[in-house]
Amino acid sequence: MQLVELDLSRNDIPEIPESISFCKALQVADFSGNPLTRLPESFPELQNLTCLSVNDISLQALPENIGNLYNLASLELRENLLTYLPESLAQLQRLEELDLGNNELYHLPETIGALFNLKDLWLDGNQLAEIPQEVGNLKNLLCLDVSENKLECLPEEINGLTSLTDLLVSQNLLQVLPDGIGKLRKLSILKVDQNKLIQLTDSIGDCESLTELVLTENQLQILPKSIGKLKKLNNLNADRNKLTSLPKEIGGCCSLNVFSVRDNRLSRIPSEISQATELHVLDVAGNRLTYLPLSLTTLKLKALWLSDNQSQPLLTFQTDTDPETGEKILTCVLLPQMPSEPGCQADNLPRCGALESLVNEMSDEAWNERAVNRVSAIRFLEDEKDEEDNEMRTLLRRATPHPGELKNMKKTVENLRNDMNAAKGLDSNKNEVNNAIDRVTTSV
Template structure:
């Protein structure tokens, strides 16, 4: 058990390592190319690569390297042993080595088209395909092989598994001599389209089922040429403008052929007698002028025959004898003027026939027990017989459009007819018995005719299954007063049995309604209550207008009151903001005043008042003054006061004015007898005490104490005083603009 667990872990590790390696390399490749989800398909087309990119894992199954610049065959393709589809088209390859596909045993589809191969020997046809044991499709189109005639042994393609070989547009001019298919023992499809091929001979293959030689230059094929292809089922030789098939005994012969396409050739006779098991024959766009008696007598299994776009002028009564299995016959775009009455009886299984674009003048007494669809459009039919449909008991769809029919016979009968197309004829009238004998009628088209009188719903009393009625593009005369018109309009356009769209019914007369629909022209006639003035409607209109006007007034008043309330709210909010600003400025002013009072000391508090003796000993001043600081001459006096402070707003001006009035004092000057503002000294402290000590009274007292008396008095005024003891608030000059931060 332990050993098994160790081995399982070992294998899991190896698997994970391989997976990681695969993911890493695949990621690198997917950066250049396009990968699918499981990374088994890689598309590297149109990348300008010169080689297959490295890192592609061996699990890749589909690789597209088309439209690149690869000049030499990639050598690293050998390791992709799981590859089943390889596309190397649109490159510059000119040769393929013998061992190029040695390891590609799973390859099924190989595309080497649009390269530069010019000779069969360049691809080593004997050896290159044999390693690919599962190869099914090989595409070598758009190369320049030139010929497949008299191929030597070393030029033959040899593959035991190849089923489809495509050699379109390879400039091959002839296939003769030894068969090029002799080395392909399992070939099924061989394509030689769009080559300048004049003819092919000795094309031998017991397994070939489909041969394509369209758009070549074939002019003649040997009568026994197809006998070498005993399994051939599908033969397409269209667009060979020179091809002619013999109508004699020596015509082409093939017992196995089921499908034949010889359209767009130069064939004068169908010449199908040599194909007894043919199921489908397309012979359109040829030069067939005449169909002889018993032309298809040997084609008893033919089911589809297309003879359109020829020059067939007449058909005999026994032309189609022997076509007992024919279901579809196309004779359109010919020159047939008459079809014998019993010619269709020879085809008991015929269900559809096309006779459009011929020269038929009347619908004759055709007889067929199985015919269900007849197309006789765009002929020159001008007469429709009363009993023309009686010989067609299975008829379901009849197309007679684009003809010259001017009248429909009364009581035309068919118990199975469902769709009758009479568009673009010359019909002008119908009556109660026109469609009376068509009980199964489901759709009727009369577009582009000459009807003027409005129909009646009673025309279709015997047609209970009618679902579609096309009446547009007619010359309808709209008589809105006619009750039948309104009744028929409802019958045609109203649900649930709606048969026509109302916009398709257009009036062409009288002149006042030309171009209008029936409803537009007759609306007020069919609805008279909505045309003229109605008193009740007028009253209701007035009421609605009054109510609407009242609602408008209420709405306007509401909007106006709302706007007023809004404006009042905005104004109140603005006033509140202004008042708040004023309160803030008032508080700032009060705070400034308090700080000024607190920080400004009184000088008189610092100097003790003189005694009586000292006062007597003090010198007498010549001028009166309010304090000792003004001692001296009048010229040396300075105004005392605080610096002015300016601020924005009337509140700051008021604050400044109050401060100035509280701090300034008036003084009298004896010279000019005017009152001037005097600024108090801003400096107080020890210098004032020193000035007092130097005063004459103090000096005289001191001298008397020492016995020295001096009558002279010297008064010294200090120009500069010492700094005050207490710190003072910053003052601004008058010129400076104060801001709120200064407060």
């Protein structure tokens, strides 16, 4: 009866006896990982209980009088089979941590807003289609995780979560974020990846404490200019969207350390990016860039990614001039970025690179044709000679074949040789043909 802490986790206990109610001094109990399906009816009599963990026990329902545990500060119910929450849950006025992740909840009761002292609320991996507006009453909430649900929108009342530092809404069906999100001045981490965002609200620039913003795998075509107001932003990831341009205000993110916009539709990077002087990692692989701004040379980059199969984090660049604008630019062997031919096979991934997703949606036929037929020429400017001599003194560099293509070329040549050797009546030409084939095979 003087027992204060009881840990029976990860056993094969099928049932907790009703007599556990005699453990009046019990403060911490962990029954996680047992083949339990219910808690005893007498359980709420343990009124000194402050921490209860019943994760992964196939729990289908909570006792209706769970609210009698009025001293409870932490309640962990992750990985169960809960489909609803009893109304009495709202009586847990001292509750600071509530973990309901990976259950079967379709509805969150409005009384959730009565848990005024709640600091951490995990609702990830459920079936929630909406969040009640009363959640905005949780003024002390620090972390809200509603990822992996079926949310199509967030309530505007979310602006009431003035203490919130972490908001995780990954893997939902959101098309927009509420404008009220700009009221979350203490928000540090915002993850909205794998949704259906078509635009990012301008009020995002008011989240002055934001250090990490993850927008991966959405439908964004532009980023708002207000993003440049995020002076503390350290990590910005917008991979696999439909971005066609970046705002020049991006340079205002003076603390930006990692910036990734892989697999978008960017044709240029604004020169103002150099104003983000703390930038160390820039990933622009899988876009449509024809060159890079010369201002990048002023940054202390540790990694610049232009291609999926790029083996080194940094490349050797040359200075050039844009023939259209006269602007000084940077270029290298990987620029301009070009998608590979449609229909490339899995074994040709190094050649397909990060542009595979773009190829599937490519409507510009000239873009594809230009990629396939790209040729680089090096000319030697010495004494002027006739046109034939000049042609002889020019080196042409075509796109390097994939190793698989080289093998196919060699195999074709070898098959040709075998067919020629097997042919009858061509003995007089056999040596000459074999010599020619040998020269081709050696070259391959």
